[in-house]
Amino acid sequence: MxxxxxxxxxxxxxxxxxxxxxxxxxxxxxxxxxxxxxxxxxxxxxxxxxxxxxxxxxxxxxxxxxxxxxxxxxxxxxxxxxxxxxxxxxxxxxxxxxxxxxxxxxxxxxxxxxxxxxxxxxxxxxxxxxxxxxxxxxxxxxxxxxxxxxxxxxxxxxxxxxxxxxxxxxxxxLPYQIIELKALMGDASDNIPGIPGVGEKTATKILLEYQNIENAHEHVEDIRPNKAKNSLKEHYDMAKLSKELATICTDCPIxxxxxxxxxxxxxxxxxxxxxxxxxxxxxxxRFDEETAVSEKPLETEIIRNKDKLGKIIQSACDHGTVGISLIIQEKLWGIGISFGREEVYYAPVGDLLEEEYLKEKLDLLFSKCDIVSVLDLKEALKFTRAAKQKNVFDAQIAAYLINPLKAKYTYDDIAKEFAGEMLATVEDLFGKSKLPKLGTVSMDILAAYAGNMAYSVYCSRDPLEKMLKDLNMYELYTRIEIPLAFTLYDMEQAGMRVDAQSLKEYGDKLKLRIDELEQSIYQQAGEKFNINSPKQLGVVLFEKLQLPGGRKTKTGYSTAADILEKMAPSAPIVNDILEYRQMTKLKSTYADGLAGYIGADDRIHSTFNQTITATGRISSTEPNLQNIPIRMELGKMIRKVFIPKDGCLFIDADYSQIELRVLASLSADENLIEAYREEKDIHRMTASKVFHVPFGEVTPLQRRNAKAVNFGIVYGISSFGLSQDLNISRKEASQYIEDYFKNYPKIKEFLDEKVKTAKEDGYVTTKFGRRRPIPELKSSNFMQRSFGERVAMNAPIQGTAADIIKIAMIRVNERLKNEGYKSKLLLQVHDELLIEAPETEVKDVSALLKEEMTGAADLAVALEVDMHTGKDWYDAH
Incomplete structure (x- = not known):
């Protein structure tokens, strides 16, 4: 064979x-x-x-x-x-x-x-x-x-x-005739010309009769149709060249x-x-087990008695630098410890090692070691109060700063990327990408998991720290991100008090309105149907009621919000449907959704994430307290169920136009800076300049439109986007933007420069050195590149604003604790901070809050703060 x-x-x-x-x-x-x-x-x-x-x-x-x-x-x-x-x-x-x-x-x-x-x-x-x-x-x-x-x-x-x-x-x-085919019809992909007017069908017919172009040319007068005959007569030299180009060489010198x-x-x-x-x-x-292990696998020793653990803790403290992993699933299961590839240990909670004893040993490590590396500092703080900002290292936060675009930062990825170590992954150990119930896992596998994680944060610390310094982000890491983890921990522990009865009454009120809207929609439609079904809704609106504006897709009519919103002014049923959707979302997400998160202390303890967003903003999950509605009155009313503890008030402090102020400072635009220094109404002044009317004659509509332009510029808005926002023509929107840049020329220079440097460097930075990589700028896709350009304009502004609010949070929280106040920082929502303060502390804490928020950054224009107090979050906002 x-x-x-x-x-x-x-x-x-x-x-x-x-x-x-x-x-x-x-x-x-x-x-x-x-x-x-x-x-x-x-x-x-x-x-x-x-x-x-x-x-x-x-x-x-x-x-x-x-x-x-x-x-x-x-x-x-x-x-x-x-x-x-x-x-x-x-x-x-x-x-x-x-x-x-x-x-x-x-x-x-x-x-x-x-x-x-x-x-x-x-x-x-x-x-x-x-x-x-x-x-x-x-x-x-x-x-x-x-x-x-x-x-x-x-x-x-x-x-x-x-x-x-x-x-x-x-x-x-025949195969060789594929060459002849190309000679006649050409090949657009290779830019082989062929001869004019001859396609595949005609070329094939000629070759079936004459075999090749040479024979066809000898019998050219017999070729039909005449168009092909004349083309071959006049362009035979081009056919020969095309044949030469299409012929694959079978004897090249290799x-x-x-x-x-x-x-x-x-x-x-x-x-x-x-x-x-x-x-x-x-x-x-596909690899056999022997090949898969390119180096000696990590071995984790299980420590089951106090004497042995005490000696290991002492060795770790003598070594100075240690990696720690906490195995947590509803409770503490054990801790991993590593201070070298041959020094990897797991101490499980059990009969011989009680949880409180392990916590004492954790406190010892955090208080005696020069550096303790962890994967999630905020989580570790739940089990030790001995951690200090100066001696902890969070590998997850460091990896996030270096590349904020990743979805997650796992210990194996960090070890591989920064220390060149190939460690067993969660999937390798447990056979799935998520942790199973730990009670079903063998001690050896749990030990391997804890050991790999502890060694990962130990071995990656030096390269992570070096890279942070090389990228000029070490100060950002030590002065903002690490202190922030302590602040977020305090906020999570404090939680937000919720009046459960008020929340239920709010849900009942929504249910009443939902029922009213349902009946109104059915009456106008002339039938009952599933309002939540886009398919049924599309049939009712565009077939039965014959409403204009229907756009049919493969799965039926589109009933997306943007389509319905355009129809709403002339169709009462559509208005009701839009309100119905808002009401049902409020009820399911907030009235019903929040109830499940209320703890035994009558408080909701949200989780604050600092390694999720590419811009550096903090996010809130389980539940998301940053997404509480504010645009519609009934949505805003949900804030009434959030109340301070007895004898306290909420203090709500909100930065005024922080991103526009950051833009003024970063761009150094004299006109915008001067306007802020003179404390003018920025939107009215912009309207005056863009619409060419005296400042005192600006109409409310012109001011609203100018506000859209001001904030749109911050987000790199296009003329198309602005035209959609303001419901004007694209030409008008384009003129608005052009006039804006004429009046604020340094802003245009600043934004253009950011796009230019981002294309050269691949990233942009905030005032505090935070990097935002923009790989989209190198994309072959026009939409992706356009998105990248908008990010290049916006990220330095939004990221700087995010850094400023973080600095303010840290300083406020630290002063409240250091100066002995009972007031607590509870929540951060974009540019807003919420504090729960005893009524006796409100005056002093309000002054403290204003001082730290306005002093959080040195900008060319002053930071301004709007502040309110109230008996619930609604009244305080």
């Missing part, structure tokens, strides 16, 4: 995979979809072909003999998207790690290399399979050389196979030792390491 070689057209398959597999990237932000798709196609081919040899050919980014012959060859091709271009060297690196032979040749294309190798191997008695997405290669098909053309859609690959007979069956032509292409074991330690780095987790199952 003959041996077989598989030859792969590298760029072609990589290109097919790139467009066929959804966008993927690894934990470092490197695009990987093309490489992942290529490997899946490769493995599928090899499993089907069972070859003994394998070679991949790549094009080089230099002119070939075809370019020398015809300068416009491939001249119409768009440049390769950046996301694909970055994967070409990566693909070669992966193949090299797998031991796969790669062949390139200057002056020739991959097609020529494949053609040459196929001819050599077939002559040597081998079976040949060529894998490419390029149908030009069909000219190489023989009884012993098969062309396989993969198609990948939505991650699924199908393959068309062609021996010589299959080419005839599909195209009616040195190739067939034995170098013999397949060996792909699953090498080098390949395993690169697959791990690229996060190809499901491909790692």
């Amino acid at each position: 003959s041996e077989k070689i598989v030859l792969i057209d590298g760029h072609s398959i990589l290109n097919r995979a790139f467009y066929g597999v959804p966008n993927l990237s690894n934990s470092e932000g490197i695009h990987t979809n093309a490489v992942y798709g290529f490997l899946n196609i490769l493995f599928k081919i090899l499993e089907e072909e069972h070859p003994q040899y394998l070679t991949v050919a790549f094009d080089l980014n230099v002119p070939t003999f075809r370019h020398n012959r015809y300068a416009e060859y491939k001249g119409t091709r768009k440049p390769m998207p950046g996301e694909l271009a970055e994967q070409v060297p990566l693909m070669k690196e992966v193949l090299k790690a797998m031991g796969v032979t790669i062949v390139t040749k200057e002056g020739y294309e991959a097609d020529d290399i494949l053609g040459t190798l196929a001819a050599k191997c077939e002559t040597g008695g081998m079976e040949v399979t060529i894998v490419s997405g390029d149908r030009d290669l069909l000219q190489l098909a023989t009884d012993h050389t098969m062309i396989r053309i993969p198609k990948t859609r939505f991650g699924q690959t199908t393959i068309e196979d062609y021996h010589a007979g299959d080419v005839v069956a599909k195209y009616q032509l 040195d190739f030792d067939i034995e170098s292409a013999r397949m060996t074991n792909f699953y090498t330690p080098e390949a395993y390491e690169i697959f791990r780095r690229l996060d190809f987790k499901n491909l790692l199952t």
Whole structure:
């Protein structure tokens, strides 16, 4: 039986995979979809072909003999998207790690290399399979050389196979006539001209009768139709050139030792390491256990008695630097400790090691060690009060600052990216990406989990700290983010008191209104139907009631809010539907949703996250207290159920136009700065300038429109976006923006400069050094690039504002504690802080709050704060 070689057209398959597999990237932000798709196609081919040899050919980014012959060859091709271009060297690196032979040749294309190798191997008695997405290669098909053309859609690959007979069956032509076909009809993708007016159908007809262009030209007077005859007569030289360009070279001068292409074991330690780095987790199952462990696995010793644990704690304190992991699931299950690769321990809560004893040992570590590294400082603070800002290191916060675009920061990713350590992942240990119920897990696996996490934060601390310093973010980390973790912990512990009875009454009031709206909608529709079903609603509105503005999709009429809002002024039923949606959301999300979070202390203890948003803003979850409605009156009424404890008031302090003030300061625009210094109404002044009317004659509508322009500029709004917001023409909106920039020229310069530097550097920074990477600016997609430009304009402003509010929170919280106040900081919502203060402290704490908030940053314009007090959150806002 003959041996077989598989030859792969590298760029072609990589290109097919790139467009066929959804966008993927690894934990470092490197695009990987093309490489992942290529490997899946490769493995599928090899499993089907069972070859003994394998070679991949790549094009080089230099002119070939075809370019020398015809300068416009491939001249119409768009440049390769950046996301694909970055994967070409990566693909070669992966193949090299797998031991796969790669062949390139200057002056020739991959097609020529494949053609040459196929001819050599077939002559040597081998079976040949060529894998490419390029149908030009069909000219190489023989009884012993098969062309396989993969198609990948939505991650699924199908393959068309062609021996010589299959080419005839599909195209009616012999393989060599594929060249003749291109000579006549040309090839738009390669910019091969062909001859004018001849398409595939006419070209095929000519070749079936005359075999090739030379014979056709000899019988040119017999060719029909006349258009094709005249074209071949007048452009025969172009047909000959096209034939030359379309012909794959089968004897290009390459040195190739067939034995170098013999397949060996792909699953090498080098390949395993690169697959791990690229996060190809499901491909790692192909490696045997011996290969998968590229270095000695981490061993965690389980400590079960107090004497041994005491000695380890002492050793950790003597060492000075230690990594700690807390295993928490509803309670503390144990702690992991590491101060070296050979010093990894797990102390479980049990009969011999009580929870309180472990907490005492944690306090000892935090008080005696020079540095204690953790993965989530705020969580650790629940079990120790000995942690101090100066001696804790949070690997999660550090990794977040370095790359704030990631969805999560796992211990294994951090160890891999910053310390080059390949540690067992949650999936490796538990067989799933989420923790199971820990009561069902063996002690050995739990120990391994705790040990890997503790070692990860230990070994990654130095490289993380170095990178923070290299990126000029170490001060941001130590002066804002670490103190903030302590502040957020205090806020979570304080919680917000809720009047459960008032919340129920609020829900009842909503239910009453929902019932009224339901009856009104049914009456106007003339029937009962499911208002929450877009399909049924679409039929009622656009078929039964014949309302204008219906837009049909594959699944029925669209009933999205933007469509309904345009219809609302002329259709009372639509107004009711929009209000119904608002009421039902209020009831399910807030009236019903919040009730489940009220604790035994009558308070809701939300979780505040500082490693979620790319801009640096804090988010709130379980429940989200930052998303309490404020736009509609009934929505705002939910704030009435949040009340301070007896004898206390709420103090609500809100920064006034902080982002516009930041913009004025960062842009150094004299006109905007002067307006703030003179304490003018900014929106009225902008209206006066943009609409060319005296300051005292600005109408309320003009002021509202100017306000939209002011805040729109902060967010990099387009003329289209502004036209939608103000319900004006795009031309008018464009003029508004143009006039705005004429009056505030430094703002335009500032925003343009931010986009320019972001394109050069790949990121923007806030006033305090926080980085926001913007990979979208390198995207081949216009919408993505436009989004990136808006981010480049907005992130320095919004991020600086977020940093300022964090500084204010930290200072307010620390002063309240240090100066012995009973008042507590409870909540931060964007630019607003909420404090619960005993009535006797309200005056002093209000002054403290104003002092720290206005003094949080040194800007070119003063920070202003609006402050109110009240018996509930509604009255205080």
